[in-house]
Amino acid sequence: MKTIRQVLTTDGVIQLVIRLGLLGLLVVWTFLIIQPFVPILTWSAVLAVAFYPVFSWLAKFLGGSPRIAAAILTVVMLGIVIGPAAWLGLSAVEGIRDIASQISAGELALREAPERIKSWPLIGPQLYDLWNLAYTNIRAVLREVTPYLKPLAGFMLSFVGSAGIGTLQFLLSVLVAGLLFPYGPQLAGAIRSFLYRIVPEQSEHFLELSGATIRAVSQGVIGVAIIQALLAGIGFKLAAIPSAGLLAVIVLLLSIVQIGAAIVLLPVVIWVWTDKDITTALPLTVFFVIVGLLDNILKPLVMGRGLTTPTLVILIGVIGGTLAHGIIGLFIGPIILAVAWELAAAWIRIEQAAPVPDGIADR
Numbered sequence: 001m002k003t004i005r006q007v008l009t010t011d012g013v014i015q016l017v018i019r020l021g022l023l024g025l026l027v028v029w030t031f032l033i034i035q036p037f038v039p040i041l042t043w044s045a046v047l048a049v050a051f052y053p054v055f056s057w058l059a060k061f062l063g064g065s066p067r068i069a070a071a072i073l074t075v076v077m078l079g080i081v082i083g084p085a086a087w088l089g090l091s092a093v094e095g096i097r098d099i100a101s102q103i104s105a106g107e108l109a110l111r112e113a114p115e116r117i118k119s120w121p122l123i124g125p126q127l128y129d130l131w132n133l134a135y136t137n138i139r140a141v142l143r144e145v146t147p148y149l150k151p152l153a154g155f156m157l158s159f160v161g162s163a164g165i166g167t168l169q170f171l172l173s174v175l176v177a178g179l180l181f182p183y184g185p186q187l188a189g190a191i192r193s194f195l196y197r198i199v200p201e202q203s204e205h206f207l208e209l210s211g212a213t214i215r216a217v218s219q220g221v222i223g224v225a226i227i228q229a230l231l232a233g234i235g236f237k238l239a240a241i242p243s244a245g246l247l248a249v250i251v252l253l254l255s256i257v258q259i260g261a262a263i264v265l266l267p268v269v270i271w272v273w274t275d276k277d278i279t280t281a282l283p284l285t286v287f288f289v290i291v292g293l294l295d296n297i298l299k300p301l302v303m304g305r306g307l308t309t310p311t312l313v314i315l316i317g318v319i320g321g322t323l324a325h326g327i328i329g330l331f332i333g334p335i336i337l338a339v340a341w342e343l344a345a346a347w348i349r350i351e352q353a354a355p356v357p358d359g360i361a362d363r
Contacts, residue, residue, distance in 0.1 A: 050215055202346075217334060221255075222256060225255035231287075232288070235288055257314055308345075309341050313337050
């Protein structure tokens with residue numbers, strides 16, 4: 001007690017409060033400065049972890065030249081972002097803007113059933129009647145609901161307005177990831193040292209678990225969804241389907257949350273057969289079937305471990321990440337939440353497996 005009284009003098013308390021206040025001010029100020037760059041740095045780290053095996057193989061293939069390998073991989077990723085991804089994004093922006101304009105003007109409408117459906121064997125007349133019935137009922141519902149959807153139109157337009165910023169964030173993230181590739185071992189060592197100070201006994205396990213989860217979600221969920229959406233968008237464009245980019249983005253979302261692209265692809269196939277001749281509809285149908293089954297083929301190949309994260313966690317990550325960080329949050333949200341979920345689950349398993357002290361067990 002005497003030692004405590006000697007330490008907790010008035011001057012000592014004042015100095016401690018001042019130091020803690022300055023430290024808190026420094027932490028808050030630092031966070032405010034780097035806050036705009038948090039999504040970019042996070043996505044850069046995710047890209048670096050996800051593509052590090054490719055970078056390592058490429059560096060060995062080039063005779064141990066990590067900088068050249070990083071430059072080549074960065075150029076390839078930039079080509080993907082600037083090329084097909086930008087094309088798909090611009091098409092989606094145009095589709096969202098058109099729908100938002102229709103909602104604002106109260107002119108949201110559906111397409112009537114084409115007459116040629118009646119000539120289909122077996123199901124043609126029934127499908128035509130069902131389509132017209134749905135068209136009449138949904139049109140009446142939309143006429144009543146559209147005025148209440150105008151706030152949604154404002155949100156959609158604001159989301160479209162952030163597309164340019166999102167694209168710039170993607171480009172910067174790829175560039176930063178390219179700079180991180182050569183320093184992968186040093187960064188992993190720094191993270192390992194940081195984790196050792198927090199969880200010394202499980203630092204290595206948590207580091208491996210984090211890396212495995214990032215690769216599983218980014219490659220097996222996000223990566224496969226992006227490939228599926230790009231191929232679906234190409235098919236939609238070839239079929240001259242209205243709002244092809246928007247439909248491709250919907251395929252992306254459904255694939256990320258593990259619902260699947262069949263919800264979009266099946267109506268598209270029906271539309272193709274109503275609008276095109278058989279020589280065009282048949283190859284497009286085969287293409288869309290392949291796109292729909294793509295996730296079942298690619299996921300077992302690219303996921304090194306089974307993804308144990310629940311679908312609900314991925315869905316919350318998609319929604320929360322998009323609301324918090326815009327377009328780039330659509331991708332980093334589920335990854336960060338999945339890592340947090342896996343680490344929390346591992347921590348709980350460790351605590352449950354820990355031996356109970358004898359004194360507590362005897363009570």
